[in-house]
Amino acid sequence: MARWVPFGGAVLVGALAALASALALPPLLAFAAGALVGLVGAAVLAREPAGPVPAAAQGAKATMPSTFGRALIEKLPTPLLVISRTGRVSYANPAAADALPRLEAGAHFAHLIRVPAFVEAVGATLADGEERRVRFSTRQDQERFLEARIGLLPPGDAFGPEAQGIVQIEDRTDQRRAEQLRSDFIANASHELRTPLASIIGYIETLQHHAREDPDARERFLAIMAREAGRMQRLVDDLMSLSRIEMTEHVRPAEEWSLTEIAAESAAALLPVARRQGVTLAIEVAAGGVRVRGDRDQLGQVFTNLIDNAMKYGGAGAVVRVVEAAPARAHPNRVGVTVEDSGPGIAREHIHRLTERFYRVSASSSRDKGGTGLGLAIVKHILNRHGGRLEIASEPGKGSAFTVWLPRSEGGEGAAAGDVPEG
Amino acid sequence: MAHIVSAFDEDLVQIQARISEMGGLCEELLSKALESVQSRDPVLARQVIERDKALDAMEMALEESAVKVIALRQPVAADLRVLIAAMKIASTLERIGDLAKNIAKRAIPLSSAKPVRLTTSIVRMGRQTLTQLSDVLNAHASRDVDLAVQIWNQDYEIDELYNAIFREVVTYMVEDSRLIGVGAQLMFIAKNLERIGDHTTHVAEMVHYIVTGKNLGDDRPKGEPQGLEFLTD
Ligand SMILES: Nc1ncnc2c1ncn2[C@@H]1O[C@H](COP(=O)(O)OP(=O)(O)O)[C@@H](O)[C@H]1O
Ligand SMILES: [Mg+2]
Numbered sequence: 001m002a003r004w005v006p007f008g009g010a011v012l013v014g015a016l017a018a019l020a021s022a023l024a025l026p027p028l029l030a031f032a033a034g035a036l037v038g039l040v041g042a043a044v045l046a047r048e049p050a051g052p053v054p055a056a057a058q059g060a061k062a063t064m065p066s067t068f069g070r071a072l073i074e075k076l077p078t079p080l081l082v083i084s085r086t087g088r089v090s091y092a093n094p095a096a097a098d099a100l101p102r103l104e105a106g107a108h109f110a111h112l113i114r115v116p117a118f119v120e121a122v123g124a125t126l127a128d129g130e131e132r133r134v135r136f137s138t139r140q141d142q143e144r145f146l147e148a149r150i151g152l153l154p155p156g157d158a159f160g161p162e163a164q165g166i167v168q169i170e171d172r173t174d175q176r177r178a179e180q181l182r183s184d185f186i187a188n189a190s191h192e193l194r195t196p197l198a199s200i201i202g203y204i205e206t207l208q209h210h211a212r213e214d215p216d217a218r219e220r221f222l223a224i225m226a227r228e229a230g231r232m233q234r235l236v237d238d239l240m241s242l243s244r245i246e247m248t249e250h251v252r253p254a255e256e257w258s259l260t261e262i263a264a265e266s267a268a269a270l271l272p273v274a275r276r277q278g279v280t281l282a283i284e285v286a287a288g289g290v291r292v293r294g295d296r297d298q299l300g301q302v303f304t305n306l307i308d309n310a311m312k313y314g315g316a317g318a319v320v321r322v323v324e325a326a327p328a329r330a331h332p333n334r335v336g337v338t339v340e341d342s343g344p345g346i347a348r349e350h351i352h353r354l355t356e357r358f359y360r361v362s363a364s365s366s367r368d369k370g371g372t373g374l375g376l377a378i379v380k381h382i383l384n385r386h387g388g389r390l391e392i393a394s395e396p397g398k399g400s401a402f403t404v405w406l407p408r409s410e411g412g413e414g415a416a417a418g419d420v421p422e423g
Numbered sequence: 424m425a426h427i428v429s430a431f432d433e434d435l436v437q438i439q440a441r442i443s444e445m446g447g448l449c450e451e452l453l454s455k456a457l458e459s460v461q462s463r464d465p466v467l468a469r470q471v472i473e474r475d476k477a478l479d480a481m482e483m484a485l486e487e488s489a490v491k492v493i494a495l496r497q498p499v500a501a502d503l504r505v506l507i508a509a510m511k512i513a514s515t516l517e518r519i520g521d522l523a524k525n526i527a528k529r530a531i532p533l534s535s536a537k538p539v540r541l542t543t544s545i546v547r548m549g550r551q552t553l554t555q556l557s558d559v560l561n562a563h564a565s566r567d568v569d570l571a572v573q574i575w576n577q578d579y580e581i582d583e584l585y586n587a588i589f590r591e592v593v594t595y596m597v598e599d600s601r602l603i604g605v606g607a608q609l610m611f612i613a614k615n616l617e618r619i620g621d622h623t624t625h626v627a628e629m630v631h632y633i634v635t636g637k638n639l640g641d642d643r644p645k646g647e648p649q650g651l652e653f654l655t656d
Contacts, residue, residue, distance in 0.1 A: 087440055101565070102561070102565040106436075108436055110440040110447070114447030114450075114560065114564075115447050115450075115451070116447050119447060139450075140561060330576045330579075330644065332572065333569065348586075349590055349591060353544070
């Protein structure tokens with residue numbers, strides 16, 4: 001294999017080719033990895049007087065001979081890590097800094113990704129120089145499916161006296177999620193749609209035969225068919241919105257909003273429904289208030305679903321209140337809004353299952369009230385995306401309280417002084 | 424001013440890296456143990472049982488190197504805390520591995536028994552336990568005290584889940600005595616998960632101790648133990 005020298009165009013081209021074949025990288029990546037020659041060389045050289053090995057941020061600041069190579073690597077959307085013999089991250093590009101939240105200068109790579117298959121593969125490649133590929137999943141807020149390619153940058157002047165590992169990480173989460181969703185969707189939807197569909201088909205047959213000449217029966221049956229068709233439509237709508245939310249679940253929302261304001265607006269939009277159902281809907285949240293990072297429409301849907309349930313299961317004469325939650329020890333740095341009702345309450349054994357798809361305390365009561373069994377599943381998925389939590393407190397006979405907790409956005413107004421780290 | 428990366432610093436880095444590696448193996452053991460319960464897969468269960476040995480070996484190796492570092496370098500204050508906490512975390516993780524192994528052992532007889540719906544609840548409890556474990560390992564890797572305290576405070580949720588499952592399983596066994604065998608296995612699995620939750624809070628305490636030098640105290644919110652009154656109504 002070619003010897004690595006930190007200068008000289010011809011050598012660089014040769015190095016690119018060598019690396020491309022070593023890692024079987026697509027051409028662009030191989031090119032970028034070649035550009036790393038200058039970068040790593042610089043980082044390693046800069047370390048001698050300066051101390052700890054620079055990673056991402058510092059690495060970028062170190063003096064580097066190849067601005068071209070640097071620019072290329074830094075712009076690369078794929079996370080790249082260079083790992084020293086002792087397992088320390090000696091270089092990481094900005095894409096890696098985005099993808100790996102615990103990345104720090106000189107940190108050991110096992111703190112970033114500790115999946116045994118990955119740890120073992122890196123160790124093995126550092127030892128024998130063979131290229132390896134591993135697929136694995138990690139959890140940081142959500143589950144992610146990753147594929148890593150691990151190769152060896154040979155020792156030489158450019159890389160310092162020792163060989164180092166180079167790791168390229170591809171995120172396959174979207175692909176996996178799409179596959180998973182498709183099969184879940186088919187299973188759930190077909191199961192739930194079958195009942196109303198069977199009923200509609202039954203009435204059609206009846207109308208075609210016995211009830212052909214019976215105008216009374218026809219009216220009655222058509223009304224039932226319309227109701228069942230409506231149920232199918234709500235189901236399809238909910239399933240579609242659930243699958244849309246799941247597709248965005250690992251994308252962090254970018255905008256900031258006041259949580260209480262969103263709650264108040266969703267509640268206000270339901271006032272006419274409350275009036276029709278004979279429910280008192282009290283909106284006791286103030287405008288302004290603490291800001292959270294979120295998707296406005298999705299957070300609106302959270303409150304719509306919770307208030308809709310509170311009114312639906314509370315029934316005529318019920319009181320539903322939308323209030324700001326008092327700060328709680330179990331939820332540091334989060335803001336909460338509670339939807340409370342004076343309804344029948346929920347027995348303890350059901351509470352932890354309510355956010356499952358299609359879980360209902362009473363299937364018949366939910367169906368009579370036009371429920372799909374997906375409202376709280378949608379709430380849960382939206383809150384997952386927002387790094388939030390749903391807290392459910394309820395006791396039979398004493399009503400229910402559903403509290404939405406979301407992380408305060410950093411620097412959001414109203415953050416208590418104690419939350420700001422000193423110095 | 425140049426900070427010299429001393430051999431001692433390198434020792435500390437390596438010992439803490441081993442904690443993350445042990446943690447990764449624990450996550451894998453628990454996740455596969457749950458999968459073996461859910462998909463009634465005795466082959467996977469046996470793999471988990473076999474793989475737990477690696478965790479035991481890692482714990483021994485870690486303890487050995489921590490003791491060696493303490494003896495050779497006689498660290499004080501923060502560095503000593505890191506080493507003591509590392510040994511405690513390692514032994515806690517080893518116990519978590521044992522509990523995961525025990526879950527896998529119970530998956531073997533369950534795989535040939537009649538499938539029961541209760542399994543779903545238990546696997547769900549297991550996933551929540553796994554999330555807490557992952558979170559605490561993240562808190563350790565990033566020295567995130569806030570996250571550690573949050574996990575420490577949230578363990579009562581797992582206690583509640585355990586109580587709910589306890590009621591579910593007992594009711595189940597009362598209704599049909601042929602299910603007592605399966606019910607008992609499921610109950611032990613749930614209990615193991617609850618214990619893993621407790622161990623997780625212990626790791627959270629250690630993260631707090633490493634960073635602040637203080638103990639978290641013992642007024643952790645806990646679920647009330649479940650009585651048997653529900654059987655009479
Ligand atoms: N405020 C509430 N009071 C009592 N039970 C509730 C309340 N909210 C939800 N539930 C229970 O939780 C189940 C799931 O709720 P959800 O996912 O919104 O589906 P549904 O379409 O059935 O309303 C409901 O079927 C109901 O049994
Ligand atoms: Mg609903």
